[in-house]
Amino acid sequence: MVLESSPEDRWAQALGADGTVRGGFHVDQPDRYQFVLTEPDGTVVRERTWRAVSARADAAPEVQLLLPESDLEVKPTDDVAFFFEASDDYGLDRVELVVMSDRGQELGRATVRAPKGERLCRGDHTVSVARLGLEAGDSAEVWFEAVDLNSLTGPGVTRSQARRLTLYSPEAEHERLLARLDAVIDAMIDVLADRLESPVEERDRFRLRDYVSIGQGISAKQGKILNSLTALLGGLSTDALASQELRDGIRQVRDRLQDVQDQEAVHLRKAVIGSATAHDRVMVSLLYGANEEGVAETETGVLTLDELLDQSRKDSILDAGRELLETQHEIMELLKKIKDTKDPEALQQAMKKLDRLQKKLAKLQDELSKLRERVPYENQNRSQRPSDNQVSMKDMKSTMDRIQELLAQGKVDEAMKLLEELNKSTQELMASLQDDLERGGGMSAAAQQKAQELSTKLDELADGQRGLRSETGEVDRQISERQARQLQQRAKQALESAKAQAEALKQTLEGVDRAPLHDSDREALEALEEAAESLEQEVADGKVGEAAERARELAEQVEALEREVGESEARELDEARLAGLKAGREELDKGQAQAEALAKELAGLQPKPGEGLEPGEASEVKRLGERQEQLRERLKQLKDALPELDKEMPGIEAEMSEPLDKAGQSMSEARDQLGDKRPGKASDKQQEALEQIEKAQQKMSEQMQQRQAGNDGQEQQGPNDPNAKVEIPKEDPYATPRDFRRELLDAMRERAPDQYRDAIEEFYKGLMK
Numbered sequence: 001m002v003l004e005s006s007p008e009d010r011w012a013q014a015l016g017a018d019g020t021v022r023g024g025f026h027v028d029q030p031d032r033y034q035f036v037l038t039e040p041d042g043t044v045v046r047e048r049t050w051r052a053v054s055a056r057a058d059a060a061p062e063v064q065l066l067l068p069e070s071d072l073e074v075k076p077t078d079d080v081a082f083f084f085e086a087s088d089d090y091g092l093d094r095v096e097l098v099v100m101s102d103r104g105q106e107l108g109r110a111t112v113r114a115p116k117g118e119r120l121c122r123g124d125h126t127v128s129v130a131r132l133g134l135e136a137g138d139s140a141e142v143w144f145e146a147v148d149l150n151s152l153t154g155p156g157v158t159r160s161q162a163r164r165l166t167l168y169s170p171e172a173e174h175e176r177l178l179a180r181l182d183a184v185i186d187a188m189i190d191v192l193a194d195r196l197e198s199p200v201e202e203r204d205r206f207r208l209r210d211y212v213s214i215g216q217g218i219s220a221k222q223g224k225i226l227n228s229l230t231a232l233l234g235g236l237s238t239d240a241l242a243s244q245e246l247r248d249g250i251r252q253v254r255d256r257l258q259d260v261q262d263q264e265a266v267h268l269r270k271a272v273i274g275s276a277t278a279h280d281r282v283m284v285s286l287l288y289g290a291n292e293e294g295v296a297e298t299e300t301g302v303l304t305l306d307e308l309l310d311q312s313r314k315d316s317i318l319d320a321g322r323e324l325l326e327t328q329h330e331i332m333e334l335l336k337k338i339k340d341t342k343d344p345e346a347l348q349q350a351m352k353k354l355d356r357l358q359k360k361l362a363k364l365q366d367e368l369s370k371l372r373e374r375v376p377y378e379n380q381n382r383s384q385r386p387s388d389n390q391v392s393m394k395d396m397k398s399t400m401d402r403i404q405e406l407l408a409q410g411k412v413d414e415a416m417k418l419l420e421e422l423n424k425s426t427q428e429l430m431a432s433l434q435d436d437l438e439r440g441g442g443m444s445a446a447a448q449q450k451a452q453e454l455s456t457k458l459d460e461l462a463d464g465q466r467g468l469r470s471e472t473g474e475v476d477r478q479i480s481e482r483q484a485r486q487l488q489q490r491a492k493q494a495l496e497s498a499k500a501q502a503e504a505l506k507q508t509l510e511g512v513d514r515a516p517l518h519d520s521d522r523e524a525l526e527a528l529e530e531a532a533e534s535l536e537q538e539v540a541d542g543k544v545g546e547a548a549e550r551a552r553e554l555a556e557q558v559e560a561l562e563r564e565v566g567e568s569e570a571r572e573l574d575e576a577r578l579a580g581l582k583a584g585r586e587e588l589d590k591g592q593a594q595a596e597a598l599a600k601e602l603a604g605l606q607p608k609p610g611e612g613l614e615p616g617e618a619s620e621v622k623r624l625g626e627r628q629e630q631l632r633e634r635l636k637q638l639k640d641a642l643p644e645l646d647k648e649m650p651g652i653e654a655e656m657s658e659p660l661d662k663a664g665q666s667m668s669e670a671r672d673q674l675g676d677k678r679p680g681k682a683s684d685k686q687q688e689a690l691e692q693i694e695k696a697q698q699k700m701s702e703q704m705q706q707r708q709a710g711n712d713g714q715e716q717q718g719p720n721d722p723n724a725k726v727e728i729p730k731e732d733p734y735a736t737p738r739d740f741r742r743e744l745l746d747a748m749r750e751r752a753p754d755q756y757r758d759a760i761e762e763f764y765k766g767l768m769k
Contacts (some may be wrong), residue, residue, distance in 0.1 A: 001025055004032040004050055015219060026152065027055045060156040061088035063146035065096065067124075071164040074129050083124040084112075084160065086146040090202035091117035091146045093155060097125045099132060101143050103355065107132050107140055117149065135356060137169035151308070159592075164548040171316075171486035171618065172362070174241040177232060178312055184228050185305050189219050193299045202289050205280040211287050212271045217296070222261050229254040233457035241317070249308045253301040260297050273556040296658065300695075306704075321429070327357045328423045333417065336747040339412045347407065354404050361397055396425055450645050451652075455700050457638050462693045464631050465667075472624050472670075479617055486540065499539045499545070501598045505554070506532040508591040516580035518568055526562050528554065528591075535598075544602050545680075555592055563589035611676055623675030628686070630665040635660060654700045663692035 001011040001023065002122040013023030013035075021035065032050035039045065062087040074080060087097050092115045099108040112125040132140055143162040195218060200211045207324055233250055267290050271283040311469045334350040338344060399422045406415040509529050514522050538547035562585055569581040613621070639660045646653040670685035 001033055002036050002046075003027065005029075008623075010036070019062075025078070027053055029055050031055070033333060052705060058148070058150045058152070058156065060087045061086060061092060061146040061158045062105075063087075063144050063158050063160045065144055065160040065163060068163055068380050071166070073166050073168050075168050076130050076134075078128065078129045079126050080165065081124050081126045082142060082163070083122075083600055084142070084144045085122045086113075087120045088143070088146070088148040089119070091119055091149050092114075092121060093149045094145070095121065095123065096145045097127070098143055098159075099127065103352075112144075122230070127165070129167065134165075134167040136167055137172060137359070139164050139166040141165075157194065170240050171233075171319075173240055173317070176313075177235050177239055177242065178316075180228070180232055180235075181305060181309050183313075184225060184232065187221070187225050187228070187299055187311065188302050188305070191218060191225065191641055192295065192302060194218050194221070195291055195295045195298065198291055199540070200284070200353075201292050203288050204282050205284050208271060208280045208284055208287075211284060212268055215264065215268050215271075215287055215291070215392050216402065218259065222257060222294070226254060226258055226261060229257075230651055241319070243312070243317075246308050246312055246370055249304055253304055256297050259302055260290070260294050264294065269560070270556065273560050273568055307702075317364065321426070323427050324357065324360050324364065325423070328419065328426060332416065332419055332423075335407075335412055338407075341418070350407060350753075351404065354400060354407075357399055358397065365459055375693070396422060396429070399425070406713065442625065451700075451704050454638065454641060454645060455697075455704065457634075458693065458697055458700060461634055461638065462636070462690065462697060464691055465686065465690045467622065468627055468631065468750075469683060472674070472683045472686055474715055475620055475624065476683055476763045479613065479679065480543070480545070482614075488728075496660055498598060499536065501594060502532065502536040502539045502547075505591055505594040505598060506536055508594060512584045512587045512591075512766075513580050516568075516572075516577040517565065521561060521568070524554050524557075524564070527563065527588060528557055531557070539602070548602035551595050551602055555595035556601060558588055558592040558595055562592060618677060621677050621679055624679070625671050625683070628671040628674060628682075629669060631635055631669065632664060635664050635667065639664070648767055652700075652703050655703060656696045659692040659696040659699065663689045663696070712738075 001013055003009065003011070005027075011023065011025040013021045015021055024527045025033065030053065034047040034050050034053050035044040036047075040506050063084060065082065066085055067083040068080070081183060082097060084095060086092055092113075094115070095113040097110050097112050098106065108131070110125065110129075113121050113123045115121045135141060141162040141164050142161040143313050146158050146160075194214075198211075198214055198218070199207065200214065205328055229250060233247065233254065236247050236250070247701050262288075267283065267286040271287060331350055331353045333347050334353060337346045338350060372484060399418055403415045403418050403422070406412075406418065440662075454758065500753060506529065509532055510523065512525060513524065519527065531550060535547055535550045535554060538550060565585045569578060569585060572578045572581055639657070642653040642656060642660075664690035666685045670689060673679075673682035673685060
């Protein structure tokens with residue numbers, strides 16, 4: 001065969017027995033060819049015409065990694081399936097899967113398909129994580145390579161996109177959860193600032209709408225915080241490195257904030273519904289109280305979570321140090337093996353362990369940087385004032401680098417000597433860190449005794465208040481049931497009428513067409529139906545007081561839903577839905593009227609407070625009032641003992657005064673309610689007093705734990721000199737008035753240079769304590 005571009009060259013072909021010619025030739029551009037036959041006698045016969053041939057470039061193959069779609073965190077026991085699709089214009093030779101470590105070492109290569117000429121192929125291959133030899137936190141990249149059949153210029157090879165497999169690390173997961181906790185604390189500080197800046201403290205009844213709007217905004221932010229805390233608890237439930245103290249502390253903060261949120265939401269809903277002047281005044285007072293409670297609980301929550309976060313950081317630092325020592329011991333054993341056997345595999349393992357050691361040291365440095373102690377601003381500039389620990393870790397890193405160099409040069413004895421020095425430096429570093437982290441202000445034996453005595457009295461007071469509240473609630477229940485029975489006998493006809501009205505109200509609500517309603521309005525309607533059913537049962541049971549209150553609430557809630565439906569009606573363009581919304585609004589308007597009428601009728605059936613008590617009941621209520629006064633006097637004596645204890649435990653009086661004052665106020669109100677023969681109202685106030693006493697118990701417990709964690713008899717140490725004492729200001733240094741707290745939070749929110757913002761924020765957050 002002859003090409004027109006090179007007529008002197010010949011491409012030999014094979015002639016078959018049947019006269020068929022077979023063979024081939026190479027071209028790298030369009031050309032023409034013809035067959036040339038040589039007879040046995042040497043005569044040359046050529047084709048009369050040329051045949052055209054088109055030359056097309058052999059494109060590189062294509063390969064796509066289809067699944068998994070993203071990087072994965074895996075466990076040692078996992079098997080991960082990888083799926084691909086490959087193609088080539090002239091045919092594929094093979095498809096391989098490649099696994100590469102972070103250090104550039106090929107951990108595996110396998111031919112997963114050998115199509116031998118197919119232009120398109122698909123397939124998958126499973127990677128066993130256990131066979132990769134990864135350690136916790138290590139990563140490897142996985143990709144496919146497609147190879148074509150190009151035999152002229154060499155096979156074309158194309159690599160797919162890669163997926164990273166990271167071996168699950170409990171430490172990394174724990175760190176992610178702590179970072180989320182840190183973010184929650186920041187969000188709580190923002191909410192605290194909003195509450196302190198709220199104008200509701202002015203208690204101007206003409207600004208109720210403003211207060212409601214601001215309160216709703218705060219409530220929305222706090223709702224997000226509660227969701228974050230709940231999600232965080234879910235993550236910590238499977239976190240092997242999280243302490244039970246951390247889980248319990250977060251759960252307690254979440255539950256207390258949830259109580260505040262629920263109570264404030266009730267007040268906000270009622271404030272939206274109400275309109276009368278008297279009602280506005282009451283609502284403003286309730287919103288003010290809810291905001292004050294929110295300030296107290298958020299402040300306590302921030303400090304509690306911040307302390308828990310710091311303790312978790314300290315635990316992580318000590319754990320990282322222990323890991324450093326363990327890894328050094330493993331490296332020493334490998335070096336001994338290398339010295340005795342010259343095993344190249346042991347050398348490779350030792351180099352890998354040294355890489356791990358470098359990572360563990362970096363982790364320790366990172367943990368130290370995240371532990372933000374509450375020190376003055378000027379001590380935050382660590383880059384200008386490196387600590388002894390930071391210098392030590394820098395020297396340790398240089399030592400590790402030198403050990404690797406010595407091993408690469410085969411100087412095992414010198415490497416072992418340096419490793420021994422490194423181990424000694426690490427032990428000294430850990431001793432220093434442990435001393436720094438665990439050092440704190442201690443308590444004298446006398447202070448411990450005084451604190452324990454006060455704590456015991458506080459526990460006894462809480463038990464007494466808890467028992468009194470239980471007895472008062474039981475007396476109220478017995479009186480209510482007796483009065484309900486008497487009412488059923490005396491006002492049977494009136495109760496039957498009320499029952500019929502309750503049934504009519506329920507039927508009216510059930511008759512509202514749900515189809516045109518918005519999803520949230522449907523849910524609200526279902527809640528109203530459930531409330532109407534409960535109302536009907538309360539009327540049937542003769543629980544007039546509870547039924548009257550529920551009827552009033554129903555009327556307000558139905559009115560609110562009717563307004564919502566009316567707004568939907570105003571926006572609706574579809575005539576069919578418009579008609580349905582209008583009919584629904586009319587039914588709701590009817591239901592509101594029914595609920596108001598029922599509430600009014602039930603109110604007329606209720607006995608007036610203090611009336612209708614039998615002699616034995618009146619005597620029991622009087623006795624309960626006397627017991628409440630005795631408990632209030634014990635509380636006063638306990639509070640009077642705080643100034644003396646504050647000399648030994650600075651700050652304890654400021655911490656506990658507020659909840660004890662509130663408890664005393666609630667006790668006085670409970671005593672007065674019992675004097676007016678209103679055990680039901682008294683029981684509510686007794687519960688409020690108990691909650692404040694429990695809050696004081698918690699603060700007392702926290703203060704004792706903090707003091708007992710330090711060395712006995714030591715004063716709280718300063719941030720610079722470990723042996724220096726901090727001068728205690730004379731004037732009320734531990735109370736943080738509302739105005740001062742507001743100024744601090746305002747300062748936190750002012751703009752500062754970016755490089756100083758974190759330091760300033762930590763300084764001000766520390767002052768909040």
